[in-house]
Amino acid sequence: xxxxxxxxxxxxxxxxxxxxxxxxxxxxxxxxxxxxxxxxxxxxxxxxxxxxxxxxxxxxxxxxxxxxxxxxxxxxxxxxxxxxxxxxxxxxxxxxxxxxxxxxxxxxxxxxxxxxxxxxxxxxxxxxxxxxxxxxxxxxxxxxxxxxxxxxxxxxxxxxxxxxxxxxxxxxxxxxxxxxxxxxxxxxxxxxxxxxxxxxxxxxxxxxxxxxxxxxxxxxxxxxxxxxxxxxxxxxxxxxxxxxxxxxxxxxx
Ligand SMILES: [Ca+2]
Ligand SMILES: [Ca+2]
Ligand SMILES: [Ca+2]
Numbered sequence: 001x002x003x004x005x006x007x008x009x010x011x012x013x014x015x016x017x018x019x020x021x022x023x024x025x026x027x028x029x030x031x032x033x034x035x036x037x038x039x040x041x042x043x044x045x046x047x048x049x050x051x052x053x054x055x056x057x058x059x060x061x062x063x064x065x066x067x068x069x070x071x072x073x074x075x076x077x078x079x080x081x082x083x084x085x086x087x088x089x090x091x092x093x094x095x096x097x098x099x100x101x102x103x104x105x106x107x108x109x110x111x112x113x114x115x116x117x118x119x120x121x122x123x124x125x126x127x128x129x130x131x132x133x134x135x136x137x138x139x140x141x142x143x144x145x146x147x148x149x150x151x152x153x154x155x156x157x158x159x160x161x162x163x164x165x166x167x168x169x170x171x172x173x174x175x176x177x178x179x180x181x182x183x184x185x186x187x188x189x190x191x192x193x194x195x196x197x198x199x200x201x202x203x204x205x206x207x208x209x210x211x212x213x214x215x216x217x218x219x220x221x222x223x224x225x226x227x228x229x230x231x232x233x234x235x236x237x238x239x240x241x242x243x244x245x246x247x248x249x250x251x252x253x
Pocket of ligand 2: 060085087103131
């Protein structure tokens, strides 16, 4: 028998025998549990309420609304705020305020859960095509930094601090199998410091570490998924499809 100490010595003597992780090695799998119809036009962003009891989504239509929906896709409420082209939503669990990404206006808008606007932040992006703007938004509950995705041209990750200053700006131009044609939705896992990105056109989810290095991907059955939210207590992934107006539910294991 080789003792643990002997193994450790072998490991230290022969570091070359330690292989790097295979990019195709799957850490997790996802299994489709359910697909629910949504009576909402072009649902484009998704987040779990801080209570953990329901979801919030947005319609990207001009004059579109913010909706509270159940995990089965039933509409539980609608806020009076009328969006311009809302493509993302997140909730700050510390103060229970919502943040939406207004794509064409290049703005992050903070609202209370009655729909009153509290703050409007202009987000600097380089894209000149009006509909290649903000598509994803998430928040870090520890430092209250906002994470924002610009869809494409360029595919950018933008981090704003509490003062709403840009403190990180990175382009997400990955090689296969992590390549994404566009960036459609963002979820931040604050327990593991992972970023989950859904790409509409590439029909995939890519998971990145805190330094934005991708390490896992999942193929999705079709395009137009634009919102992603995860219930970390149950390892359930929720996705909304902008074209089908449907809510997809996956088990992560
Ligand atoms: Ca959309
Ligand atoms: Ca749009
Ligand atoms: Ca867009």
